[in-house]
Amino acid sequence: MSGHNKWSTIKRKKGALDAKRSKIFSKIIKDITVAVKESGSDPDSNPRLRLAVSNAKGANMPKDNIQRAINKAADKDSATFVEASYEGYANFGVAVFVECLTDNIQRTVSNIRSYFNKYNGSLGTNGSLAFIFDRKGIFEVPQGNLIEDDFIMSIIDAGAEDVVLEDGFFTITTAMEDFGVMMKKLEEMKIEPESAELQRIPKTTVNLDAESAQKVLKLIDVFEDDDDVQNVFHNLEFSDDMIEEG
Numbered sequence: 558m559s560g561h562n563k564w565s566t567i568k569r570k571k572g573a574l575d576a577k578r579s580k581i582f583s584k585i586i587k588d589i590t591v592a593v594k595e596s597g598s599d600p601d602s603n604p605r606l607r608l609a610v611s612n613a614k615g616a617n618m619p620k621d622n623i624q625r626a627i628n629k630a631a632d633k634d635s636a637t638f639v640e641a642s643y644e645g646y647a648n649f650g651v652a653v654f655v656e657c658l659t660d661n662i663q664r665t666v667s668n669i670r671s672y673f674n675k676y677n678g679s680l681g682t683n684g685s686l687a688f689i690f691d692r693k694g695i696f697e698v699p700q701g702n703l704i705e706d707d708f709i710m711s712i713i714d715a716g717a718e719d720v721v722l723e724d725g726f727f728t729i730t731t732a733m734e735d736f737g738v739m740m741k742k743l744e745e746m747k748i749e750p751e752s753a754e755l756q757r758i759p760k761t762t763v764n765l766d767a768e769s770a771q772k773v774l775k776l777i778d779v780f781e782d783d784d785d786v787q788n789v790f791h792n793l794e795f796s797d798d799m800i801e802e803g
């Protein structure tokens with residue numbers, strides 16, 4: 558299970574060093590918008606909105622910004638986003654799964670295809686990478702005053718598949734179908750995770766030399782820079798040097 562923790566550690570370190578904090582906010586605002594359009598503007602009765610608000614707080618988004626996003630999404634004339642995902646291969650056989658929220662599917666699929674082509678990859682059909690990725694719930698919880706053994710025991714009892722403490726954060730892994738149960742357990746414990754999301758965790762990874770890996774990471778960065786893209790998952794194996802650089 559250490560692979561799950563490694564993946565989350567990379568993401569956390571990358572996020573801490575990422576200069577494009579506004580990109581994170583814009584993606585969260587889209588999540589809030591979709592949640593409000595789907596089930597209303599009250600977080601108490603809308604689990605998806607409650608999760609989006611929790612992630613917004615974890616990303617240090619100001620409360621005023623969160624409320625403004627909720628209010629704007631509740632306006633019937635505000636933009637409507639649809640979810641779309643794309644699967645394909647980067648150079649050197651690295652699998653890439655791209656999750657999007659878009660108000661223009663034609664633009665999004667055109668862009669995604671062009672990025673794959675430009676960087677010697679190929680866009681595949683939906684479902685083609687199902688055998689490579691497992692969908693898991695991943696929660697990042699700051700240790701704070703939590704007692705390690707007691708907390709881990711409580712979370713395992715609540716159905717966690719894995720709990721690891723590293724760099725002052727507990728990384729909790731659950732089966733996809735247990736995501737909501739774990740969210741409720743943390744709420745009952747009055748613990749607010751820094752992030753809680755469904756991630757696509759690779760079952761197998763591809764090892765590349767540094768030069769080849771950088772070529773793949775250029776494509777990953779291009780995807781992440783696209784305003785329509787919410788998440789990018791891949792199965793490139795990270796070396797310790799790559800983690801530090803990331």
